[in-house]
Amino acid sequence: MSAALLADMLRIRRMEEKCAELYGQGKIRGFLHLYIGEEAVAAGAMRALEKGDNVVATYREHGHALLRGVSMDAIMAEMYGKQEGCSRGRGGSMHLFDAATRFYGGNAIVAGGLPLAAGLALAAKLRQESRVTACFFGEGAVAEGAFHESMNLAQLWGLPVAYFCENNLYAMGTALARSESQTDLCVKAASYGMATLKVDGMDVVAVHEAAQRACGHVRAGKGPIFVEFQTYRFRAHSMFDPELYREKSEVEEWKKRGPIHTYSARLKAQKQLTEERFLELDAAAQAEVEKAVAFAEAGTWEPAEHLTVDLYTPA
Ligand SMILES: Cc1ncc(C[n+]2csc(CCOP(=O)(O)OP(=O)(O)O)c2C)c(N)n1
Ligand SMILES: [Mg+2]
Numbered sequence: 001m002s003a004a005l006l007a008d009m010l011r012i013r014r015m016e017e018k019c020a021e022l023y024g025q026g027k028i029r030g031f032l033h034l035y036i037g038e039e040a041v042a043a044g045a046m047r048a049l050e051k052g053d054n055v056v057a058t059y060r061e062h063g064h065a066l067l068r069g070v071s072m073d074a075i076m077a078e079m080y081g082k083q084e085g086c087s088r089g090r091g092g093s094m095h096l097f098d099a100a101t102r103f104y105g106g107n108a109i110v111a112g113g114l115p116l117a118a119g120l121a122l123a124a125k126l127r128q129e130s131r132v133t134a135c136f137f138g139e140g141a142v143a144e145g146a147f148h149e150s151m152n153l154a155q156l157w158g159l160p161v162a163y164f165c166e167n168n169l170y171a172m173g174t175a176l177a178r179s180e181s182q183t184d185l186c187v188k189a190a191s192y193g194m195a196t197l198k199v200d201g202m203d204v205v206a207v208h209e210a211a212q213r214a215c216g217h218v219r220a221g222k223g224p225i226f227v228e229f230q231t232y233r234f235r236a237h238s239m240f241d242p243e244l245y246r247e248k249s250e251v252e253e254w255k256k257r258g259p260i261h262t263y264s265a266r267l268k269a270q271k272q273l274t275e276e277r278f279l280e281l282d283a284a285a286q287a288e289v290e291k292a293v294a295f296a297e298a299g300t301w302e303p304a305e306h307l308t309v310d311l312y313t314p315a
Contacts, residue, residue, distance in 0.1 A: 002272050005204045007281045008043040009260050012063035014285040015072055018293060019062070019079060019093075023239055027296075028079045031108075032093045033060040037234030040259035041166050042067050044207025045134065045229075048215045054102045054120045054133040056113040059094035060166075060233075061106045064136055069101040076292035082299030089302055090310075102131075110171070111144035113137055114163070118150045121161035121224070132218045133161045139228075140171025142188055143179050151192040151226070158223040162214045163189070165226065166201065168233045173245035189226030201229030202257045234258070 016036050022028045035042070038060075046067040049055065057064040065075055070086050078085025079093055086098045087106075096106040104120060107113045117135030124131045141147050142165075154161050165185055169176055176183050186196035195217060199210040207229060214225045232254040236243050267273035 002267055003277065003281065005043050005047065005208065006260070006263055006267065006273070006278075007285070008046070008067050009039040009204065009263070010282055010285040011072070011288065012039045012042065012066060013260060014282070014289050015066060015075070015292070016062060018289045019076075020235070020239075022079070022293070028093065029081070030092050030094075031059065031238055032079075033238045034235045035060050035063045035233070037254065037258065038166060038168060038201065038231045039063055040204035040207050040263070041164070041201045041229045041231055042136070043259075044204045044209075045136070045164055045211040047208055048211035049132065049134055052102070052129070052131045053215075054104055054117070054124070054131055056104045056117040056120065056133065056135045057106060058110075058113060058137055059106065059108050060138070061096055061136070062093065065096040065098065065103055065106070068098070068103045070096060070098045070103055072288050072292040073295040074098070076289075076296040077299045080296040080299060081301070082296055083302050084295070084299040089299075111137065111141035111146040111150075114141065114146050114150035117161050117163070118154050118159055121154065121159035122157065124160055125157070130219065131160065132215050133159075134164055134215075135161060136164045136166060138171060139165055139167040139169070139176055139185060140174070140179075141165070142185055143171070147188075148192075151189055151194060154224040155192045155194045158221075160218045160221075161224045162211075162218050163194075163224065163226045164211070164214075165228045166231055167228050168231050170233075170237070170245065172237045172241070173243075175245065185228045186226065195222070195225045197225065197227045199227060199229050201231030202254075202259050202262065204259055204263050232257075 016034045042063040055068050074086040081089045083089045094108045117133045121133040186198050189196050197210050200206045214227050217225045
């Protein structure tokens, strides 16, 4: 498990560093929100899930899609807008989707995934299917009505959903305390009677253990749970963000807690990892990225005649 968690985080990191580069070259266009710095959350949480579980995420979802099992090739092709992408090139970075792995997206609307997750969980409950629906979202979502409506119904109906809140302290340029009178997010969920956990989201092992507990709670039929992962994004909100709302020194302080180097240092100290093995894992991640870029480059654009395909109104 230990090397696997590290490999997972490296795969996300290398893929997204390449995405930033490709964005600079105009190969990837539109919005692009990088998860760099927050990898421990997706890595630790995803390995607590089973094949039959559902996953719902936000527009910062490249890593979640990848670790859920969507191929890096299909993700990169989607970033390029090519037909071989997981959403046939029509979604782009914010709308990765893959029914086969029960990855229900990518959602550009803040808090948009929470009611969807409640719906997926309701479907599982009514059909008596034993699945957890894991819903990832940022702390900015707690300002939305959809958050409160979802918390209420999920708890009232005892839905099998794990709400995984990625609290990276900022919603675009708005620090949590500038928009919320109650900054303890677990208190908000608890006010609906929901079970809660608060976890160091920079520590992949702590994340994994908490996610296992959370999923165990849901699988045991105890209803929903809310987990706050305290994390931090190292990059700008999106590719259009001058970052005037935080001090560079704050970013540097958090980088010291970076999930990849702290975890690899811990494994090395425990003699569970050598530098050679680390470099092997890193090289494998980079090779996977190069292959995915080649796949996306070789992909096909949708012909212009398809412009009205899948539209609800007749052309
Ligand atoms: C309903 C809605 N309002 C506003 C926006 C614009 N918007 C995009 S991202 C974002 C910040 C969300 O922050 P958070 O939920 O903390 O997620 P993070 O970006 O930090 O991962 C906002 C306000 C939106 N996409 N949807
Ligand atoms: Mg945030």
